[in-house]
Amino acid sequence: MLLYKHETECGGGAFAGTYVDCRKYIHSTWACLFTFCSCPPQMSRTLEEFDVEEQPSSILQEKFPNLSVIHSAVRSLDTKSHRVQTADGRYFGYNKLCICSGGRPKLLSQDNPHVLGIRDTDSAQEFQKRLSNARRIVVVGNGGIALELVYEVEGCDVIWAVKDKSIGNTFFDAGAAQFLIPSLEADKPAAAAPCKRLRYTTEEHSRGGSSASTESGSALGPDWHQGIILKGSEQVTRRVSVEYQCEVENIFTSKDHLTSSQGTHRHENESWPVYIQLTNGKTFGCDFIVSATGVVPNSEPFINGNTFAVAEDGGLCVDDHMLTSEPDVYAAGDVCTACWEHSPLWQQMRLWTQARQMGWYAGRCMAAHASTQPIELDFCFELFSHVTRFFNYKVVLLGKFNGQGLERDHELLVRCTKGHEYVKVILSRGRMVGAVLIGETDLEETFENLILNQMDLTPYGEDLLNPNIDIEDYFD
Numbered sequence: 001m002l003l004y005k006h007e008t009e010c011g012g013g014a015f016a017g018t019y020v021d022c023r024k025y026i027h028s029t030w031a032c033l034f035t036f037c038s039c040p041p042q043m044s045r046t047l048e049e050f051d052v053e054e055q056p057s058s059i060l061q062e063k064f065p066n067l068s069v070i071h072s073a074v075r076s077l078d079t080k081s082h083r084v085q086t087a088d089g090r091y092f093g094y095n096k097l098c099i100c101s102g103g104r105p106k107l108l109s110q111d112n113p114h115v116l117g118i119r120d121t122d123s124a125q126e127f128q129k130r131l132s133n134a135r136r137i138v139v140v141g142n143g144g145i146a147l148e149l150v151y152e153v154e155g156c157d158v159i160w161a162v163k164d165k166s167i168g169n170t171f172f173d174a175g176a177a178q179f180l181i182p183s184l185e186a187d188k189p190a191a192a193a194p195c196k197r198l199r200y201t202t203e204e205h206s207r208g209g210s211s212a213s214t215e216s217g218s219a220l221g222p223d224w225h226q227g228i229i230l231k232g233s234e235q236v237t238r239r240v241s242v243e244y245q246c247e248v249e250n251i252f253t254s255k256d257h258l259t260s261s262q263g264t265h266r267h268e269n270e271s272w273p274v275y276i277q278l279t280n281g282k283t284f285g286c287d288f289i290v291s292a293t294g295v296v297p298n299s300e301p302f303i304n305g306n307t308f309a310v311a312e313d314g315g316l317c318v319d320d321h322m323l324t325s326e327p328d329v330y331a332a333g334d335v336c337t338a339c340w341e342h343s344p345l346w347q348q349m350r351l352w353t354q355a356r357q358m359g360w361y362a363g364r365c366m367a368a369h370a371s372t373q374p375i376e377l378d379f380c381f382e383l384f385s386h387v388t389r390f391f392n393y394k395v396v397l398l399g400k401f402n403g404q405g406l407e408r409d410h411e412l413l414v415r416c417t418k419g420h421e422y423v424k425v426i427l428s429r430g431r432m433v434g435a436v437l438i439g440e441t442d443l444e445e446t447f448e449n450l451i452l453n454q455m456d457l458t459p460y461g462e463d464l465l466n467p468n469i470d471i472e473d474y475f476d
């Protein structure tokens with residue numbers, strides 16, 4: 001049985017797959033409890049290209065006669081009696097339960113109407129609406145959403161406030177950031193690069209009051225901005241200025257709070273709906289602020305009244321069988337925190353990739369436990385892999401791509417051709433433990449193998465990234 005908040009074409013998230021149209025999609029492995037896609041051959045062991053097809057939930061139920069879809073949010077869970085209560089007052093008993101309620105934006109301010117987060121279709125539409133009348137916005141945060149927004153938004157000034165010395169700290173080091181920065185200053189290519197990944201479409205939700213409009217839907221995913229016009233009110237192309245190494249000191253809604261010395265921007269004498277004061281001493285007026293500052297797991301309705309082990313980040317702790325600390329309750333995707341001892345080459349990131357892998361593996365674990373079969377941790381948790389696109393470049397991240405958690409003795413090899421590709425390899429004791437591949441490098445499969453087989457690469461030295469050596473042939 002699938003308990004799902006919104007009345008939409010298909011279910012949501014890690015558990016049920018997501019809203020998708022028919023497109024080629026490059027991602028790490030695809031599988032979920034209810035697979036409604038055809039799966040062509042894998043690009044490599046952990047990277048896969050596949051088609052996903054949107055289907056109404058009725059078709060899903062026809063295909064899986066044992067499945068009932070309930071369109072109502074879960075309000076509470078009683079793990080002792082093995083029952084959930086939904087928003088429409090009904091109770092459902094379970095033998096085994098998997099919580100896949102995702103996350104919500106961790107906003108700078110919960111109640112300031114000038115601070116927006118982007119998570120689902122509704123919030124993206126609200127952003128688009130506000131943007132269409134905006135002359136200047138401030139984007140706070142240095143991760144996935146900020147990277148996508150600052151590149152895509154046109155027709156208004158964008159001030160991008162980042163905590164770090166370089167852009168995109170959740171995905172890149174300073175070298176990769178340096179490679180990408182010129183793309184922010186250049187015009188966008190006239191035709192966007194062909195979209196090889198999925199895009200989300202949803203039907204209007206909420207029939208019959210089972211879900212209030214304030215509740216969030218499934219998280220948007222790759223290419224969510226394709227097909228949405230992200231244009232402000234001005235006749236300008238992209239105009240981004242980055243404020244490095246600063247956080248938000250204060251947000252004002254009235255210009256009266258400003259002292260004359262704080263106004264540093266060219267529109268300082270203008271009146272703006274909201275002002276943001278940064279810790280670097282600068283204050284900017286703007287139409288609204290985008291808080292692209294991460295996610296908080298949606299665990300509350302499930303925690304109340306139970307004794308779940310909850311991780312520091314608010315996620316439900318799961319073991320290597322996706323089991324929470326409550327009997328028969330599993331969790332997968334953004335709502336959970338992987339509390340097992342990780343492979344040295346894997347880390348959790350709240351990504352669609354991992355939500356899907358966890359959903360699929362949780363389903364297998366539930367089935368195995370129900371039939372008392374043993375089950376081993378899935379291979380996909382051996383190696384972190386993520387394929388995405390930033391600033392119109394294909395980006396592949398493998399293993400400890402940013403040297404996460406490594407001793408100081410690790411080495412970096414970098415090959416960079418301006419405007420073309422950026423390749424970084426992380427070696428620890430001569431073994432490859434991570435890589436960042438930006439551009440059409442064609443190296444992902446070879447590097448993935450080298451990371452997985454932990455071959456000693458010391459004899460090859462810097463030739464590993466020698467552009468005159470066909471590395472693929474070399475290690476064949």
Ligand SMILES: Cc1cc2nc3c(=O)[nH]c(=O)nc-3n(C[C@H](O)[C@H](O)[C@H](O)COP(=O)(O)OP(=O)(O)OC[C@H]3O[C@@H](n4cnc5c(N)ncnc54)[C@H](O)[C@@H]3O)c2cc1C
Pocket residue numbers: 003004005006011012013014015072073074075100101102103118119120144145216217218219220221222223224298301332333334335350351352353354355388
């Ligand atoms: C703008 C944006 C762009 C992104 N781009 C990428 C990308 O390019 N690549 C990538 O890998 N990841 C991307 N992500 C992250 C990715 O979308 C999430 O990690 C992933 O969707 C998480 O899946 P999930 O199933 O755990 O949660 P969700 O997709 O959030 O699904 C959770 C579902 O549970 C429902 N729910 C919540 N509470 C309840 C309740 N009490 N009762 C019933 N139902 C409930 C929600 O309505 C929702 O449908 C992006 C995220 C955002 C916001």
Ligand SMILES: NC(=O)C1=CN([C@@H]2O[C@H](COP(=O)(O)OP(=O)(O)OC[C@H]3O[C@@H](n4cnc5c(N)ncnc54)[C@H](OP(=O)(O)O)[C@@H]3O)[C@@H](O)[C@H]2O)C=CC1
Pocket residue numbers: 108140141142143144145146148163169170247248291292293294295349350351388389
């Ligand atoms: N293409 C892709 O793969 C994409 C993936 N996503 C995913 O969607 C989810 C939401 O994206 P997003 O919101 O960008 O989250 P991310 O976790 O990617 O990034 C959040 C950023 O905000 C910073 N931050 C956190 N708190 C503050 C604060 N108070 N002030 C200033 N900066 C702060 C974080 O810094 P620090 O790390 O130092 O805390 C980090 O740089 C993430 O799970 C992300 O991975 C989103 C878009 C695209």
